[in-house]
Amino acid sequence: MTSSSTRRLAVNGAIAALVLVLPLVFRTKPSIIGYLNIAMLYAIATQGLNLLMGFGGLVSLGHAAFMAIGGYTAAVLVMTCHVNMFLAIVAGVAGAGLFGLVIGFPSLRLSGFYLAIATMAMGSSVADVIKRLPRITGGDYGLINIPSLRLGGWELAGEASKYYFFVAILVVVFLVVRNFLNSRSGRAVRAVRDSEMTASAMGVNVAAYKLVTFVFAACIAGLSGALYAFTISYLHPMNFGLTFSIELLSMSIIGGLGTIIGPILGALFWVMLPVIIGSRMEFLSTVIFGLSIIGSVMFLPKGLSELVTRIQTRLRL
Amino acid sequence: MSIDIFLNLTVRGLTTGAVYALVGMGIVLILQTTNVMNFAQGDTGMFITYLAFFMITTAKVPYSLVLILAIAAGAVVGLLVERFMMRSVRSRSHLSLIMLTLGLSLLFQGLAAFLFKTEPRLFPPLVSGDPIKLGPIILGRQDIVVLLAAIATFGILYLFLYRTKQGAAARSISQDEYAARVLGIPTPSIYMLVWAIGSALAGLAALLIVPRFSLEPSFMGLIQVKAFTAIVLGGMNSVFGAAVGGLIIGVVENLVAYQFPAIKDSFMLIVIVIVLLVMPQGLFGKRQQRRF
Known part of the structure; x- marks a missing residue:
């Protein structure tokens, strides 16, 4: 028992050390760190989606729209209103959350297919509205x-410094989500997912908890979008359409819906696989993504994180 | 807007709407009976259209034969999907079933882009020749074929659902799957049949609409979104509703695009939001919502 927990501690420590050392290992190849940064941003957005779908049981096919709103709000505030960047990011998060509230309020009366279609329409129209506001966006x-x-006065110029910053943000977001899920509200959210009727019979305010989950997920996506804007330095409405929403969804499925670690694994897989395969066989990765989604639904319902758990049990970690 | 323009826009909208109706009818048929929202409907058709393209241009197979083969290919895809993918996960949550079709759609897109490259190709129309004039209305020949095909498909689907034993079985499953099994309806084979018919419609619809666009791996994406709008409008649990909803969306979209080009693309959001908020059962749906 104790030996197993020490071993687990050792493994976790090794992973943490690896995460911290990576930028030094790839000092000559900043592009790899750049890809990891993108993967972390995606992982943050995917964590929101995972909270919504994996723990809340609510389908969203328009999650990229919240990223777009967070990103555009923050970027426009900084560029045209010269707001402090930290405040702009906060505003982006708040903007996405507010939009989630406005959208979620009517659409959470819907369930299942209806919600999927409503969020799909919302997602593709946000991109369209952004396209129609050329003077601002x-x-x-x-x-x-x-x-x-x-x-503050400190510019995160290199990929490595951004990397450490994103690792910190990622850890904070994941801890917040995990603690939320382990709290009283988190239990209520999961109860609503498993059975709305039982939950409401137990005195859970189903509508309120659905809305809270939706807004929370939107805020996380907004944070990811705002950071994305200042990392890539370029935003285009087409990048936040239905396709990207489905990509985020795929990442959370491949990583494992309803697991805390799933979004990281899914986002890493999604970003790194095309890099590994190389640009000449670009679309082979899409094929593999499709197969991985099918495979994870059919054989590994908890996706890559289930694979990790199986390895852990096999090695008795 | 003069009356001539109005008539032309309406008729042209009807032909676009006929394609939304074809895609939508397939989606509703599968959704109603097997309770799976098929996000791969469009891309199944897209992949089959690529195969058809190479049959026509490279192998010089006659068009009519290609059309039949495309429908058959769709049916085979549907059979395989139901037998080897859906059946084993049927008992899981509906979310997993949706995800399977999303994965399938991604798989088809990736395969098409990987095997056939992404550059757009021009697909020859089924019938060529000068447009036909009916009074003030000018209509392309391909458009007439699309309209006729949609009407014929609707007729066949109606006959299938209401005049055959299998159709009655499919309808009974959509009412209560458990009761249907208790009464001795072979649900697995009905599921396979419904998937085959639904996916065959995907092949047909994609082949009919592709000459208006160009053939590329993403060309069915927007059409599928419109088809979803159509089935929301039609009420999600009625094949008839999907057909009428598709036609309405096609016509109104065309008129809106002419009169208010700025909201052309957001228009479907407005439709979906209004329909879902004001009358979630759509135009022809039953009031009671199905299990999910």
């Missing part, structure tokens, strides 16, 4: 030359 040309991430 750059319209079809996209928003270019977004300033790079800056905290």
Whole structure:
């Protein structure tokens, strides 16, 4: 028993050390760290979706729209209103949350297929509205030359410094989500997922908890979007359409819906596989993604994180 | 807007709507009976259209034969999907079933892009020739074929659902799957049949609409979104509703695009939101919502 927990501690420590050491290992190849940064941003957004779908049982096919709102709000505030970047990111998160509230309030009366279609429509129309506001958002040309991430007087210029910053944000987001799920509200959210009727019979306010989950997920996506804007320095409405929403959904499925670690695994898989395969066989990765989704639904309902758990039990960690 | 333009826009909208109706009818048929929302409907058709393209341009197979083969290919895809994917996970949550079809859609898109490259290709129309004039209305020949095909498909589906034993079985499953099994209806084979018919419609619809666009791995994406709008409008549990909803969406979309080009793309959101908020059962749906 004690030996197993020490071993687990050792493994976790090794993983943490690996995460911290990676930028030094790839010092000569900053592009790899760049990909990892993108993967972490996706993992943050996917964690929101995972909270919504895996724990809340609510389908969303428009999650990318919240990223778009967070990203555009933050970027426009910084570029045209010259707001402090930290405040702009907060505003992006709040904007996405507010939009989630406005959208969630009517659409959470729907369930299942209806909710899927309503969020799908919402997602594709946000991209369209952004395209129709060229004076604010750059319209079809996209928003270019977004300033790079800056905290206080300290600019996070290199990929490595962004990497450490994102690791910190990722850990915070994941801890917040995990603690939320283990709290009283989190139990209520899971109860609503498993059976609405039972939950409401136990005195859980089903509608309120659905809305809270939706807004929470939207805020997380908004955070991811705001950070994305200052990392990539370029936003285009087409990047946040239905396709990207489905990509986020795929990441959470492949990683494992309803697991805390799933979004990281899914996002890493999604970002790194095309890098490994290389650009010449670009679309082979799409094929593999499709197969992995089918495979994880059929054989590994908890996706890659189930694989990790199985390895853990096999090695008695 | 003069009356001539109005008539032309309406008729052209009807032909676009006929395609939404074809895709939508397939989705509703599968949704109603097997309770799976098939997000792969469009991309199944897209992949089959690629195969048809190479049969026509490279192998010089006659068009009519290709059309039949495409429908058959769709049916085979549907059979395989139901038998080897859906059946083993049927007991799981509906979310997993939706995800399976999303994965399938991604698989088809990836395969098409990987095998056939992404550059757009021009697909020859089924019938060529000058457009036909009916009074003030000018209508392309392909458009007439699309309309006729949609009407014929609707007729066949109606006959299947209401005049055959299997159709009655499919309808009874959609009412109560458990009771249907108790009464001795062979649900697995009915599921397979319904998937075959639904996916065959995907092949037909994609082949009929592709000459208006160009053939590329993503060309069915928007059409599928419109088809979803159509079935929401039609009420989700009625094949008739999907057909009428598709036609309405096609016509109104065309008129809106002419009069208010700025909201052309957001228009479907407005429709979906209004329909879902004001009358979630749609135009022709039954009031009671099905299990999910």
